[in-house]
Amino acid sequence: MVRNALKIVTIGGGSSYTPELIEGYIKRKDELPIKEIWLVDIEDGKEKLEIVGDMAKRMVKAAGLDWEVHLTLDRREALKDADFVSTQFRVGLLDARIKDERVPLSHGVLGQETNGAGGMFKAFRTIPVILDIINDMKELCPDAWLVNFTNPAGMVTEAAIKHGGWKKTAGLCNVPIGHKKQAAEKLGIDEDKLFFKFAGINHFHWHRVWDDEGNERTAELIDLIYGPKTEQESHLKNIFDASFHYEQIKDLGLLPCGYHRYYYIEDEMLAHSVEEFEKGETRAQVVKETEARLFELYKDPKLDYKPKELEQRGGTHYSDAACELIASIYNDKRTEMVVSTQNNGTITDLPYDCVVEVSGPVTAHGHEPYNWGNFPPAARGIIQLMKGMEETTIRAAITGDYGAALHAFTINPLVPGGKMAKTLLDELLIAHKEYLPQFSEAITRIE
Numbered sequence: 001m002v003r004n005a006l007k008i009v010t011i012g013g014g015s016s017y018t019p020e021l022i023e024g025y026i027k028r029k030d031e032l033p034i035k036e037i038w039l040v041d042i043e044d045g046k047e048k049l050e051i052v053g054d055m056a057k058r059m060v061k062a063a064g065l066d067w068e069v070h071l072t073l074d075r076r077e078a079l080k081d082a083d084f085v086s087t088q089f090r091v092g093l094l095d096a097r098i099k100d101e102r103v104p105l106s107h108g109v110l111g112q113e114t115n116g117a118g119g120m121f122k123a124f125r126t127i128p129v130i131l132d133i134i135n136d137m138k139e140l141c142p143d144a145w146l147v148n149f150t151n152p153a154g155m156v157t158e159a160a161i162k163h164g165g166w167k168k169t170a171g172l173c174n175v176p177i178g179h180k181k182q183a184a185e186k187l188g189i190d191e192d193k194l195f196f197k198f199a200g201i202n203h204f205h206w207h208r209v210w211d212d213e214g215n216e217r218t219a220e221l222i223d224l225i226y227g228p229k230t231e232q233e234s235h236l237k238n239i240f241d242a243s244f245h246y247e248q249i250k251d252l253g254l255l256p257c258g259y260h261r262y263y264y265i266e267d268e269m270l271a272h273s274v275e276e277f278e279k280g281e282t283r284a285q286v287v288k289e290t291e292a293r294l295f296e297l298y299k300d301p302k303l304d305y306k307p308k309e310l311e312q313r314g315g316t317h318y319s320d321a322a323c324e325l326i327a328s329i330y331n332d333k334r335t336e337m338v339v340s341t342q343n344n345g346t347i348t349d350l351p352y353d354c355v356v357e358v359s360g361p362v363t364a365h366g367h368e369p370y371n372w373g374n375f376p377p378a379a380r381g382i383i384q385l386m387k388g389m390e391e392t393t394i395r396a397a398i399t400g401d402y403g404a405a406l407h408a409f410t411i412n413p414l415v416p417g418g419k420m421a422k423t424l425l426d427e428l429l430i431a432h433k434e435y436l437p438q439f440s441e442a443i444t445r446i447e
């Protein structure tokens with residue numbers, strides 16, 4: 001790392017989220033001596049890259065900074081000598097997400113772009129690409145940190161660390177940030193006076209909270225957030241805020257994450273998603289319209305700050321995670337963060353070499369998770385199942401093994417087993433075939 005001239009690369013730089021990142025870097029300008037920011041995209045994303053890239057340049061200029069902002073379709077040129085590489089790409093763009101959500105819903109099954117059948121297909125499309133990126137990094141920037149935001153973030157991070165061998169990978173998500181803010185607000189205590197311990201896997205973690213006098217406040221928060229008299233909110237734009245069953249959350253004694261709704265109250269989430277499907281308003285379709293509006297705004301040559309409208313996306317506070325992680329590694333700040341990282345025994349119920357999403361300080365040598373131990377049986381059972389599903393999905397993504405893919409589908413709690421699992425798998429394989437070269441043999445057989 002050149003101490004005074006950082007080169008930061010973002011793959012998927014044409015994303016509408018890029019202004020979040022740029023804002024985050026600008027906020028940390030005194031901590032990060034950035035020289036170059038490289039935004040990389042593919043030919044199909046060129047127009048978006050130019051629009052959002054020009055806006056990034058305006059933001060940097062308006063902040064009075066002399067950072068170079070480079071836009072390129074040449075990933076290798078960007079990666080050369082990079083210090084940090086962040087990833088936020090979507091293979092197949094939003095149209096692929098629309099299929100991920102709509103094909104399962106056409107059979108009355110949740111698609112869900114990260115955890116459900118849709119998320120598994122996003123993993124199938126994305127994992128080979130992240131492994132390619134790592135191959136380039138091995139050659140062009142062997143000391144760089146990989147900061148992964150690409151969904152399904154947990155599986156993609158596990159593929160990078162365990163299968164790509166890139167130990168300097170941190171997987172990030174904005175969901176824990178929202179839960180921390182929610183706890184602080186409900187308790188009326190400053191967030192930095194609270195101590196949080198998160199544990200689980202991406203979009204499937206629980207947390208506990210203590211105050212600065214050593215009192216655990218988890219049970220009180222369960223009452224305040226999920227109690228019978230409370231109107232529950234998901235605090236994520238992309239998640240319908242159906243209410244958890246209070247008694248069940250109380251029984252577990254841990255605070256759930258917003259995505260647990262898909263498992264604990266699956267029927268209500270499904271009913272809502274089916275309604276959206278019938279109106280032609282699945283989340284991906286809504287996001288496509290929001291994106292189009294955002295890019296119209298970004299075209300305005302006078303716009304040189306992140307517009308409020310970006311908060312319509314589910315990933316708000318995204319930059320707080322990515323940019324703070326980078327600043328914390330670079331300055332050994334030891335900021336306490338929730339990161340997808342190698343388990344190494346942090347959660348005793350899960351394999352040593354898998355990736356888990358847990359709390360701990362981010363040091364110059366990476367994330368140092370706090371020990372969590374084991375889960376109560378009601379959480380242990382389902383998290384082990386979810387991890388087995390993730391490991392099987394990753395294996396299928398790498399090998400293109402149809403049997404492994406079917407197995408992963410069958411054990412995913414959001415996908416019914418038997419004939420339905422097979423029908424969905426086959427339809428999705430055909431729908432996404434141009435992005436699934438590893439499955440070409442299986443696809444030819446089923447077509």
Ligand code: G6P
Pocket residue numbers: 114151173174175236237238283287312313314315316
């Ligand atoms: C949350 C999740 C992200 C996800 C996003 C979707 O923030 O943590 O993993 O990508 O929501 O938001 P969108 O606006 O794309 O539906």
